[in-house]
Amino acid sequence: GQQVMQIPQYQHVQEGEDFTTYCNSSTTLSNIQWYKQRPGGHPVFLIQLVKSGEVKKQKRLTFQFGEAKKNSSLHITATQTTDVGTYFCAGPDDYKLSFGAGTTVTVRA
Amino acid sequence: GAGVSQSPSNKVTEKGKDVELRCDPISGHTALYWYRQSLGQGLEFLIYFQGNSAPDKSGLPSDRFSAERTGGSVSTLTIQRTQQEDSAVYLCASGEYEQYFGPGTRLTVT
Numbered sequence: 001g002q003q004v005m006q007i008p009q010y011q012h013v014q015e016g017e018d019f020t021t022y023c024n025s026s027t028t029l030s031n032i033q034w035y036k037q038r039p040g041g042h043p044v045f046l047i048q049l050v051k052s053g054e055v056k057k058q059k060r061l062t063f064q065f066g067e068a069k070k071n072s073s074l075h076i077t078a079t080q081t082t083d084v085g086t087y088f089c090a091g092p093d094d095y096k097l098s099f100g101a102g103t104t105v106t107v108r109a
Numbered sequence: 110g111a112g113v114s115q116s117p118s119n120k121v122t123e124k125g126k127d128v129e130l131r132c133d134p135i136s137g138h139t140a141l142y143w144y145r146q147s148l149g150q151g152l153e154f155l156i157y158f159q160g161n162s163a164p165d166k167s168g169l170p171s172d173r174f175s176a177e178r179t180g181g182s183v184s185t186l187t188i189q190r191t192q193q194e195d196s197a198v199y200l201c202a203s204g205e206y207e208q209y210f211g212p213g214t215r216l217t218v219t
Binding site for chain 1: 206
């Protein structure tokens with residue numbers, strides 16, 4: 001089956017700074033989803049991207065789907081302590097989702 | 110409406126005992142998934158249900174693991190003869206496109 005890789009595994013960010021986390025697939029994806037899991041919580045759906053080159057924004061979060069539909073990125077501007085958690089990307093793999101290993105974000109105040 | 114619920118929220122069991130974990134999906138969702146998440150790790154897919162059928166059970170770690178779904182709704186994941194390596198959070202999700210996760214069951218095998 002297809003594999004979804006995420007980098008970096010850990011991201012330590014100073015409050016107020018920007019950062020980007022990346023997701024790469026071994027195969028072309030029909031869509032890609034992003035989830036956020038707060039410490040001690042469960043994954044929560046954030047967004048789905050479908051079109052090649054698509055860009056979607058949610059407040060300080062910008063999601064992008066690559067032109068070849070094999071990669072995606074999540075860019076967070078002006079990081080806040082509320083951004084702490086693990087961000088997972090996931091791509092369809094037959095009837096299920098194949099999740100990346102996640103990027104765990106910590107924020108230094 | 111209600112989200113996905115799971116019970117129990119925490120389960121401590123002795124090695125060798127059987128445990129049963131329950132998932133109540135969002136009403137109307139025909140697709141249901143079970144995942145396992147070890148501490149600080151990603152999501153390990155276990156099994157998928159479409160209605161009451163499980164087309165693919167290949168994610169189950171061993172024959173000690175089984176799952177069923179009845180009435181196209183509630184699902185139970187059973188682990189027989191638990192081992193310490195079974196300790197993890199077991200997450201259930203439902204949804205045809207995006208997945209809605211339950212709060213999970215934290216299983217500790219002593």
